[in-house]
Amino acid sequence: MSAMHDAPEALIRLAGITKVYGSGQAAFQALRGVDLSISAGEFVAVMGPSGSGKSTVMNILGCLDTPTSGSYEFQGVHVETMDRNQRALLRRHFLGFVFQGFNLLGRTSALENVELPLLYRGEPAAKRHAAARAALAQVGLDGWEDHTPAELSGGQQQRVAIARAIVTNPAVLLADEPTGNLDSQRSVEIMELLTELNRQRGITILMVTHEPDMAAYAHRQVHFVDGRVDSDARTPALEAGT
């Protein structure tokens, strides 16, 4: 099993990643040497108590932050040496983000929210509309295109956010506590949607969560403690054959 994680065709490979915030006396070491490999098509839950470094590692994986030391290869390309704009382009073309707080643009229709990443890719309007409608349909929001976030429920807003994340056909979907603001019924629906996207479209999903129920939907659970990977194992239920 660990052989699979270290396979040369790994989509993401972290080696010896450390992250220090601040300097001198006030320095805080968030990550103390993280090694992690993720293959294409995996659904990984990242877990751990607050301050364990799981958010920091997600920010680094999402190319929003750079490690203090160590190497990060994305599809064999070294990310840790990239500058701000190179990382932005990498996010634009390969990554999709879903946040706990949905983070949709207010007073902007669902369709326009979903179109936003395509706008930055310079896609023509007709193509943007078609792709955004298809993405909204995939998350089950047919007919809600013209509604603004204020007119949508929390679960629907998160669906719009997921549609925005997948509209570009990303290689990896990074979800930071995607069910944190939702009740259990909506949470289950969102997790089923993510599972479906992973299974049908083969999108690699990295999800931070502190709820074991949600983590159970992932194939693999990585636990962080004190800035290190504490355990890394396949989800037992999955092996039992769901």
Next chain:
Amino acid sequence: MIWNTLLLALREIRRNLLRSFLTILGIVIGVAAVITMVTLGNGATQSISDQVSSLGSNLLMVRPGQRMGPGGSAGAPMFKLADVQAIATQVSGIKAVAPETRKAVSVVVGARNWSSVATGSTRDYFTAAGWTLSAGRIFTEAEARGGQAVCVIGATLQRELFGGGDPLGESMRVADFSCQVIGVLAAKGQSAFGSDQDDTIVMPIRTVQRRLTGDPDVRTILVSANDSNATEAVKVRVETLLRERRKIGANEDDNFNVLDTKQIAQTLSTTTRIMTTLLGAVAAVSLLVGGIGIMNIMLVSVTERTREIGIRLAIGALEHEVLLQFLIEAVVLSSLGGLIGVALATGASIGLSSLMSIPYLFDPGINLLSFGISALIGVVFGFFPARRAARLDPIDALRHE
């Protein structure tokens, strides 16, 4: 991308309509003030040069004394008709030469009386001073030689003494003699100095000398040059001739002065132009203040929309794309202010220039310049907030509450 950003900026402006309007108010007022000031100034300059040229075309005024004004002629000998004759025969490049002797008089017609000024001159006066007739005729050579009591009156006298009716052939009492009206001058309106040019009576100089002043002096000689470019040369020739005739030594100052009305026009135009520039500069300061207002609101807007910026950065917006978005928003705002300012200024200029009875002169240059500057202000004052937005850390921005 630019087009999309433009739409985005317009949507953002519409979303906060009241705030957007208040933001651009400074620019609106600044642009409107600059254009209005300059337009009115141009109108005033035009009006002044029109009035000065109504004194007579290419006119030189020769007076005794070293300088113009009260006391300026003290001690200096007056001109005689022979001087006028000499200029007419010996100086080239002249269209007309006329003597002028003036006297304040009271005029009575029936029960009406009026204070005016009687000007004594020759037939050439009408050419030199640029007068045309609206009715009747000017005095004949014979009437002039004989010092007949005939007079040509200005439009103001026709109105005040004859109630606007036909005065030809009528008699009026000027000081202590009776004078027959033979002609009416076409109205010229106010002079550049604010006096009524139509409040005048013209009669043969002999008549004025004999019946009003009682001396053979000529107070002023009017010289009209053939060509507006020749006034300088004519002025020098007149000065040389008069120095000779008045026997002024090489080291002595002139005891007369020659005034070029073109110079007056230029001096007055220069003065109004300086005033226009100063007023425009004051107005430009308000444009600058308007720009600072835009920067202020854009900074607030960046802070308010930190999370939005975070989202954009997270999904892959490049630094310069976020910069461009905010910059375009600022430029769209300030250009909008400029456009409204131009419209406002056009209305205000037309209204005010008709109130001040000066011509309205549309100046495309100042309109384009002010509009251009308003757009430039958007770039300059929008850049700092836009750069702040573009340099936000996406993680911090997403966490921003």
